[in-house]
Amino acid sequence: MSNNQKKQLSPVQQEYQDIQKQREIKRPVVKNCIKAFLIGGLICLIGQVIQNFYIYYFDFTDQTAGNPTVGTLIFIAMLLTGFGVYDRIAQFGGAGTAVPVTGFGNAIISAAIEHRTEGYVLGVGGNMFKLAGSVIVFGVFSAFVIALIKTILIQWGGL
Amino acid sequence: MLAGHRTWVFEQKPVIISTGTVGGPFEADGAIAEDFDLLHADLWLKQDSYEKAHKVLFEEACQKAMEKGGIQKEQVQFILAGDLINQITPTSFASRTIGAPYFGLFGACSTSMEGLALGAYIINTKGAKYLLTGASSHDTAVEKQFRYPTEYGGQKPPTAQWTVTGAGAALLSDSGEGPRVTSATIGRVIDMGLTDPFNMGGAMAPAAVDTIEAHLTERNIDSTYYDLIVTGDLGQIGQEASLDLFKKHGTPISKEQYQDCGLMIYREGQPVLAGGSGAGCSATVVYGHLLNRMKKGEFKRMLVVATGALLSPLSFQQNETIPCIAHAVSIEYGGGQ
Amino acid sequence: MIYFWAFVVGGLICVIGQIMFDVFKLTPGHTLSTLVVVGAILDGVGLYEPLIDFAGAGATVPITSFGNALVHGAMQEAEQHGLVGILTGVFEVTSAGISAAIIFGMLGSLIFKPKG
Secondary structure: OHHHHHOOOOHHHHHHHHHHHHOOOOHHHHHHHHHHHHHHHHHHHHHHHEEEHHHHOOOOOOOOOOOHHHHHHHHHHHHHHHHHOHHHHHHOOHHHHHEEHHHHHHEEEEEEEEHHHOOOHHHHHHOOOOHHHHHHHHHHHHHHHHHHHHHHHHHHHHO | EEOOOOEEEEOOOOOOEEEEEEHHHHHHOOOOOHHHOOOOOOOOOOOOOOOHHHHHHHHHHHHHHHHHOOOOOOHOEEEEEEOHHHHHHHEEEEEHOOOOOOEOOOOOOHHHHHHHHHHHHOOOOOOOOOOEEEEEEEHHHHHHHOOOOOOOOOOOOOOEEOOOOOOEEEEEEEEOOOOOEEEEOOOOEEOOOOOOOOHHHHHHHHHHHHHHHHHHHOOOOOOOOOOOEEEEOOHHHHHHHHHHHHHOOOOOOOOOOEEEHHOOOOOOOOOOOOOOHHHHHHHHHHHOOOOHHHOOOOOOOEEEEEEOOOOOOOHOOOOOOOOOOEEEEEOOOOOOO | OOHHHHHHHHHHHHHHHHHHOOOOOOHHHHHHHHHEEEEEEEHHHOHHHHHHHHHHOHHEEOOOHHHHHHHHHHEEEEEHHOHHHHHHHHHOHHHHHHHHHHHHHHHHHHOOOOOO
């Protein structure tokens, strides 16, 4: 992608971009990855604790305990987002807070809170999925395609 | 009047008779807090939306300027101002309160000097006796529009800049006491093909360089004429990249005289990454901190170069590059008049 | 031991996300959408379930499990009802996550205002 774009640049633009690149503060990739690993791992660990809690104290099995676990994690994400803490943790944790399901919850809840000034119907209702919507759209569409292929193979291909 | 192609020299030397600057909680914690006329502890300013808070910021800056200049709002003939929000509603709504004839301007973060240049032009040609000019921005209102919801956990890279919550307004007149506006150079739209919306400083630097070099050439002066050349919100990356460009073009500008509002407003340790930005950045720093220092006699001549990135969230999503602009205005105080 | 592997596998999936942010300069939207599609494909070829057995919440908490659950729900129904089952089953397993997010989003907007 970047190569294609670069081809259309004039020599002056190219020259400046090279100068600018020298001055650009590099993203600390390794440091960010370590932070993402720790924070992301911690969130999954908490998820595991919650899941086992549901299995031991309520009548959930390994298969069904996932649902209340996800619900609880999103509830925690709501509180952290509402009290203005989640974005601070995220500046530190990066993908460590974005990739777990709490990040999905944060995307929906932050958009809902942000747009309440435009009213509950047009603001909250209309904007709730503005960030998380693409995850659902691509998840559902790809799941549809994959399930379709698999079903056809099983039913007609005798897989 | 016109010098060269795009520089105005103002023979009447319009006077900035008073200014008003208002800041938010983050600015109150910053490096130049004592130079603000009014600081708010709450981002909401007791309003029920950030956009309304944004409007109040600019209203208060205008009121402060009129109060300090001893001018009634009926005497103000024009308002030339703008901000970053869609259709610049905060500024328009604030102008509704003041009730003076109004030019709404959009030059992104260069609006402060766009307004001062046009205002000085109007005063210089006797088009008005008193007029108000200024710019404002509100951190969360701007974040909401240009980036993500404020509570969304998106990690900002170290090249990103922090939008200033603040408003600066200046009252301009043809006579009176105060710093004088002596010339202005209007910027061209410069696009170096950069696309990263989290690196505005790097994108805007060439625009600042273009305008400064045009200003020096057209006024036939060299950079030593000014005690201070101050850019709007280039931040750390933009400042270094522009110094590299000056060096390459053979324009002698020393590191000491070349400063940036975005690097002055906050103190070390505030989480602003590459520096401050926003329309309110140059407006509050110039109309507050820098004019105060000028009045104390720390320097006599300065060139303010407000820089703006002319992108929108839409243009970024459509893979457009980031066009930029810079307007330069020279302000002088003391010495020979 | 499951705690250890949950931590390590969950952390590693997040590192992949971080690399997509920092090295490929993708937006969060692009990154998360890609991870969901990857999760769906992994389940399609039958690799995600073994990962869940191995790492527990380390595999179910990251967003990739959302893609996995979508395919899983669709396949469960498809096995019983054929092609129509894909449509009725897609949200079967993921219902909890999406409903919880909508409900807590609405509740959040009633209680909180953005802090900035």
